[in-house]
Amino acid sequence: MNDVVVVGAGLAGLVAAGQLQRSGLSVKVIEAAPAVGGRMVRSPLQMEDARSPAWVDLGGQWVGPSHTRFLALLEAHGLRRFPSPHDGDTVLCFGSHRCTFSGFFQGFPEGQPPSVPSRDWDDAMAALKQFQALVASLPEGHPHHHPDAAELDRLSFQDWIDAHTHTPFAAWYFAYFCRAVGFLGPAEPDQVSLLHVAWGQRTAPQGDHPEEDLIHGGAGQLPALLAEGLGDALVLGEPVRAIHQADSPTGPGMEAAVDVITDRSSHRCRAVIVAIPPALAGAIRFTPELPADRLALQEGMAMGNCTKVLIAYGRPWWREVGLSGISLGDRPWVELCADSSDPETGLGVLAAFVVGRRRERWAALGADQRRSAVLEDLAAYFGPRALEPLEYVEKNWPQEPFIGGAFAAWMPPGLWTRSGDALLRPHGRVFWAGTEVAERWPGFFEGAVDSGERAAAAVAALLG
Numbered sequence: 001m002n003d004v005v006v007v008g009a010g011l012a013g014l015v016a017a018g019q020l021q022r023s024g025l026s027v028k029v030i031e032a033a034p035a036v037g038g039r040m041v042r043s044p045l046q047m048e049d050a051r052s053p054a055w056v057d058l059g060g061q062w063v064g065p066s067h068t069r070f071l072a073l074l075e076a077h078g079l080r081r082f083p084s085p086h087d088g089d090t091v092l093c094f095g096s097h098r099c100t101f102s103g104f105f106q107g108f109p110e111g112q113p114p115s116v117p118s119r120d121w122d123d124a125m126a127a128l129k130q131f132q133a134l135v136a137s138l139p140e141g142h143p144h145h146h147p148d149a150a151e152l153d154r155l156s157f158q159d160w161i162d163a164h165t166h167t168p169f170a171a172w173y174f175a176y177f178c179r180a181v182g183f184l185g186p187a188e189p190d191q192v193s194l195l196h197v198a199w200g201q202r203t204a205p206q207g208d209h210p211e212e213d214l215i216h217g218g219a220g221q222l223p224a225l226l227a228e229g230l231g232d233a234l235v236l237g238e239p240v241r242a243i244h245q246a247d248s249p250t251g252p253g254m255e256a257a258v259d260v261i262t263d264r265s266s267h268r269c270r271a272v273i274v275a276i277p278p279a280l281a282g283a284i285r286f287t288p289e290l291p292a293d294r295l296a297l298q299e300g301m302a303m304g305n306c307t308k309v310l311i312a313y314g315r316p317w318w319r320e321v322g323l324s325g326i327s328l329g330d331r332p333w334v335e336l337c338a339d340s341s342d343p344e345t346g347l348g349v350l351a352a353f354v355v356g357r358r359r360e361r362w363a364a365l366g367a368d369q370r371r372s373a374v375l376e377d378l379a380a381y382f383g384p385r386a387l388e389p390l391e392y393v394e395k396n397w398p399q400e401p402f403i404g405g406a407f408a409a410w411m412p413p414g415l416w417t418r419s420g421d422a423l424l425r426p427h428g429r430v431f432w433a434g435t436e437v438a439e440r441w442p443g444f445f446e447g448a449v450d451s452g453e454r455a456a457a458a459v460a461a462l463l464g
């Protein structure tokens with residue numbers, strides 16, 4: 001019998017397992033997919049022009065200066081960072097207008113883009129001030145016990161947009177922010193709780209520059225490095241189907257045991273860490289049954305609706321015309337694009353995101369149509385050279401059976417108030433980890449690391 005079974009070998013599960021092993025406990029990690037990593041995965045680019053081996057991150061890739069736990073992991077495994085390229089002008093397409101402007105680094109423009117009329121811009125900035133005041137009023141930890149939580153959780157973010165914006169640009173801007181900026185979700189503003197969006201910005205602020213750096217060779221190389229110390233403790237390709245806790249100790253003087261069951265094997269242990277998104281935990285049968293608020297959480301906390309597309313060129317040609325490779329706009333498919341070229345390769349790589357209901361319509365197209373649709377949007381942002389990439393790679397996260405979406409999960413109206421406590425409350429000897437349960441930087445690598453460390457510490461305290 002192992003001391004602990006960890007379910008899921010994404011970042012959170014791997015961090016938890018490593019910490020438990022270092023504290024002297026025996027661990028088994030059971031992963032559904034054939035490889036470790038979950039939402040951290042990289043793919044090679046086979047391009048002759050590359051100066052050194054080139055990779056793209058199909059999942060998460062950016063890191064910010066306040067992601068201290070994740071930065072420490074990178075350092076410990078010898079992974080080097082470089083500043084995410086952002087010199088040059090940002091492109092904004094809105095309606096039939098295209099303009100370029102400076103002073104934008106992810107998040108919000110720092111000054112009025114020339115094609116946006118003053119009335120619209122002033123409207124957006126007035127709404128932004130009110131949004132920031134709302135954000136500042138919330139706690140950094142889970143928000144559902146805040147005095148205003150029930151009222152804020154009753155509304156959708158779209159309700160707030162309707163009440164606080166009066167021009168098409170301002171209304172689109174906040175909807176885009178909800179869909180494209182990388183805290184929780186992405187979700188459409190009419191789907192997600194106002195409390196959730198505001199708290200996301202409180203606890204994972206764009207102002208902290210979470211997209212400041214990238215990692216040479218890709219963030220997706222980290223999980224395999226974390227898994228190196230696990231050896232035989234790692235079981236791959238076996239989804240956990242059931243977790244059974246005995247009602248009482250299995251014999252005189254014996255501790256209560258937990259059985260973690262897959263289609264091929266059963267693993268007895270003293271405690272379990274479930275390090276998967278809540279919606280995925282809904283596919284596991286628990287005995288005794290989970291409480292009603294936890295079941296509601298698993299049913300209601302949907303995964304974000306996002307496909308990430310990586311488009312590679314022989315060089316970052318957009319810089320030759322003064323563009324940063326960052327664009328945003330109400331184009332039919334791509335609302336956000338960023339430069340993710342690794343300077344050591346010499347290649348130009350754009351990362352484009354197709355999100356929300358746009359993604360649903362786009363995903364229904366054939367492969368050639370999807371590719372043309374993305375490239376046409378990139379051409380509208382950056383020019384016709386975008387139409388001829390050397391490589392084009394899509395990662396349809398919502399179709400991944402053991403992930404279910406990207407970047408992370410989000411709460412519809414009412415769910416925080418009903419089920420917020422269930423995010424972290426253990427179920428007997430079952431503890432919860434994964435970026436979704438983090439109190440700081442949920443949805444990011446940092447939240448995953450934080451959740452894994454906390455769950456491991458709680459289990460170590462229980463097992464003495």
Ligand SMILES: Cc1cc2nc3c(=O)[nH]c(=O)nc-3n(C[C@H](O)[C@H](O)[C@H](O)COP(=O)(O)OP(=O)(O)OC[C@H]3O[C@@H](n4cnc5c(N)ncnc54)[C@H](O)[C@@H]3O)c2cc1C
Nearest residue numbers: 008010011012032038039060061062240402406434435445
């Ligand atoms: C497209 C995209 C872009 C992103 N961009 C960024 C970014 O730039 N910066 C950033 O900080 N974060 C980013 N993120 C988020 C970041 O990748 C995640 O927060 C983090 O990797 C989540 O780790 P996790 O361990 O919590 O969950 P996961 O990575 O989801 O790991 C869970 C694991 O559990 C496994 N599993 C599921 N069900 C079962 C089961 N029944 N039995 C056994 N195993 C199971 C899954 O296969 C998976 O391996 C992005 C994510 C995506 C997808």
